[in-house]
Amino acid sequence: MVARAAILGRLRRGLGRETDTAKAAYAEVERRLATPTANLIPQRGRPPAAERIERFIEMAEVAQCTLARIENAAALPAAVAEWLGGHNLAAALVMAADPALDRAPWAAAQPLLSIRRGAPMEADAVSLNRALAGIAETGTLMLASGPDAPTSLSFLPENHIVVVDATAIVGSYEEAFARLRAAHGAQDKMALPRAVNLITGPSRTGDIALKIELGAHGPRRLHIVIVERGFEADDGTAPT
Amino acid sequence: MARDVALFVTCLVDFFRPSVGFAAVKLLEAHGCRVTVPAAQTCCGQPSYNAGAQADARAIAAGVIEAFAGFEHVVVPSGSCAGMIGEHYPALFAGDALMEPKARELAARTHELIAFMTGELGIKRMEGRFEGAVTYHHSCSSLREIGIRDEARDLLVGIEGLELRELDGAEQCCGFGGTFCVKYPEISIDMVARKTAAIAATGAGTVLAGDLGCLLNIGGRLSREGALVEARHVAEVLAGMTDTPPIGGRR
């Protein structure tokens, strides 16, 4: 811990930190961290509610996503099968073991679609998981890791399908962080999951002669399915 | 009501091309200024300042502050020197209880020539004639220290016979940079060659700028290339004083 003391000591000397100003410094930091506040949010992050989804779609397309809108969870299996067929991909995918996603009638609606739940393996060509939020400002998805949601689903397979509730599409990153905090924070002690991914389009690189190529390491294709009425249970309660 | 103006000639104008100084005087007098040229001026001190010789820079600057005390306006036909006085003199004397206020005071009444003409003098149009296509190079200091961009164009546009052509990369540095051009000559020459290539691409017969440092650099390169493009200070065209040979041109 010698280095720690030395580094902090150098910092304090450089800052001219005396014991009396130290208290003020600690108080200032405590205050700022206790109440995280949004700074300036640009107009683009505050679209009118009625335009939010359109803006999200527009920006996500700029980032080279494809998108589909469906009415409810019941329509999801067909939408997925259609996308797979349209890209000549085998009817197989690995999915997050998300109880909300399980509300879709996979076996009934698409019996030929082979689904494995869990973490992806090298051979998996298509993955599917759910986003905590969509951000209209830049067409960005926010995904959080968890026991039902391994992060590698968003990175290993070449094709990535993300399901997002229409009601989870917000304007700005800050609103998405608010949803994140609500999902993961106790009153005074927020505990983030291991990974929160903000994903804007498929993987890409410009490292070869500055020419943009997709699918550098992460997915080559990112398809977003927006579900209008979300994943309500049969009794009408909202999903967790 | 005549404005009381002191001309800061600049060392490059004094040494290489006095006609720029006379053009500035003519422009100012034609627009109601009474021009004085304080005899004790030499250089603004920028070469020493940028070389890191701050004590020398302060000695030179102190002389400038004294020489220009009491004049209502100080006008400089150079963005670089006007920037030195206006932006850097206060920093040069920061913390000096005697000199810092004087530096600030001088900075507040020092103006680059074009900025002065379009700003303080409120000139919107110039009369005059100049036949031919002209392109304009923006000096870095004019853009980023003085903060002028379209002002010179606005004045040139009114000149009869003058066709102004856009220079690609007009805001790119020409590679002069004071002593940079002789300390890192290969890089500097590469930069000025890009500039002259862009000038050639406009097809203009004349390149203008508001800084003699840039113009000596660009004019010198044009001359070495055997290009037929003439380099002049914008004040010469505005003052209708283009009978002189261009920069680096035959007498």
Added chain:
Amino acid sequence: MEVTSERFKDNATAALADPHLREALGMIETNFGRNRVHAIARLPEFDALRDEARAIKDHVIAHLDVYLEHFEAKVKESGGVVHWCATPEEACQTVLDLCQSVDARTVTKGKSMVAEEIGLNDFLIANGIEPVETDLGEYIIQLAGETPGHIVAPAVHKTKAQVAELFHEHHRDLDPGRSLKDPPDIVAEGRAVLRQRYLAADVGITGANFLVAETGSTVIVTNEGNGDLTMTLPRMHIVTAGIEKVVPTLEDTATILRVLARSATGQEFSAYTTIATGPRRPGDLDGPESFHVVLLDNGRADLIGTEFQDVLRCIRCGACLNHCPVFGAVGGQAYGWVYSGPIGAVLTPALIGLDKAHHLPNASSFCGRCEEVCPMQIPLPKMMRHWREKAFAARITPARERMAMGLWAFVAHRPRLYRAVSAIVARLLACLGGREGRLRALPLAGGWTAGRDLPAPEGPTFHSQWRTQRRSRRGS
């Protein structure tokens, strides 16, 4: 990595003669430069956001000790460990110890300038561990054994033909007859080859664009997704980061993110922005079992309270490089170390010493574009000038230059002497220039006349003419 900053002039000479490099550098301006302009046009609040980003970083720097303690506490809370390292040697040893604690054979690496700063790859190799760069650009220069050509696009100086050649040379298991003519083929091969390395790696090392004090998170920003595969698949995740990377909250991170990608490449937002907090949680199916943050000082703390403090605001976007005419002429490798362009010119002397790096802050025309485009409003030319001051005072500036400046200053604040000398010399040069009005060569002016003529003075100086005119006016 060998430091060659002292040989900047030779490096620059070689760079200026390299046609491939010049072509690549030309593309940077067209791609990154223009895209940035378009991106900013689509975000009217850009300048206001720059102001806020600057204020956030200034606030952090003013409280950096407190924020680092807070960050450390939150990392611990989430199950991670923070290691404080004052020097590159300490940081390398710390990383090695961690790797050895899990018997690591291979290590995948996301892009980390700090890891290059401490020479981590060479150190690991010397100790029997194989580091594999996963950012495609870094992988390419790793194969080539070179230093980065750009902060954001490290292999920008390589043509696609050169990359194809490297792949043919190093990917020996693959069919030698395969075509790597087109970029998609090259990228596909990079993806396939590196995929195996991701899956086999024992440890993943990433850098950090941000360290979030509120949550104890590290944030990385990539387009490829390589950083994510690097941190998610192996057993251990190590983050190497400079102490100045702290930001207070997630909201503050969002503010700075808004100016980062737009300044760097002109994208609205990078493909992947990942907020990583601690090791895998109970029940997680992937993620590292252990999470370590190696904080590096290496001279940063000493910048606080000095005229170089503002450089700690840097978010490594590369905008200054993209707009610098000197960088645009010679490229990143000429600077001789990890950090190039204007930020390199300011940071390198601070980190490796002015005696080695003095050329970098001197090789600038002070055009000011860097400061103009910097999203964090760092006064880069001012700080380069400060380095020049120190070099002058320490006599690192060559004697000839100091004497010339001394002579100039001697004359320049003696107006009468100045008048006399300048009048004589101006007339002399006017004479030498003759009817041509220019000088092709001149003693002591070889730097100028190597590629330019020197326009001859008109003859009598302005002041001598003015004095004559005034005398004649008085006389009449």
